[in-house]
Amino acid sequence: DGGITQSPKYLFRKEGQNVTLSCEQNLNHDAMYWYRQDPGQGLRLIYYSQIVNDFQKGDIAEGYSVSREKKESFPLTVTSAQKNPTAFYLCASSAASGNFEQYFGPGTRLTVT
């Protein structure tokens, strides 16, 4: 089955620790995205990547970092510099052009205490 996967589904960390969220896609999509969603809120763009080895900051990149070493993978690291990291994190991918639909993963709920 083609799709986009995120792991783990739930993640718990202590304050001050960095944590990396996984995102993998086998849709052969060039573009990948990370969004943050807070309860009862919409999606806010953290980082995006249009091509391997290149990525751009979104609206709320502070306290986060990403890498794009492979087309299939776009991991997100939530660093200790992120002031309020507890949230639901969504990864998405899309074709580079033509079809603008973004395909979403199931999400990772991160709780930092």
Place this chain on the structure above:
Amino acid sequence: GESVGLHLPTLSVQEGDNSIINCAYSNSASDYFIWYKQESGKGPQFIIDIRSNMDKRQGQRVTVLLNKTVKHLSLQIAATQPGDSAVYFCAEKGINAGNMLTFGGGTRLMVKP
């Protein structure tokens, strides 16, 4: 900057009735619009999309209407079912935004049996 927003944060309908979810957008240069459905704790799922050269597009039980004059987008769900209960997001793409989507805040649809 330009933004996409929704009129109603919560919509409650009786099972079997039709639902209409509205979305206002401010970027007159947007050329693509998409509706997503998000069930609790899951990633958004594609429902239907429409390009700016169209006024209406129909899917299975869903219809999207685009009124470019007043910059308004709506999602109509026919014969609403309990399984339609979810949060619905609209998103738009600016004509010069590559493949980047801007998401609205979401509307929660509650279907009463």
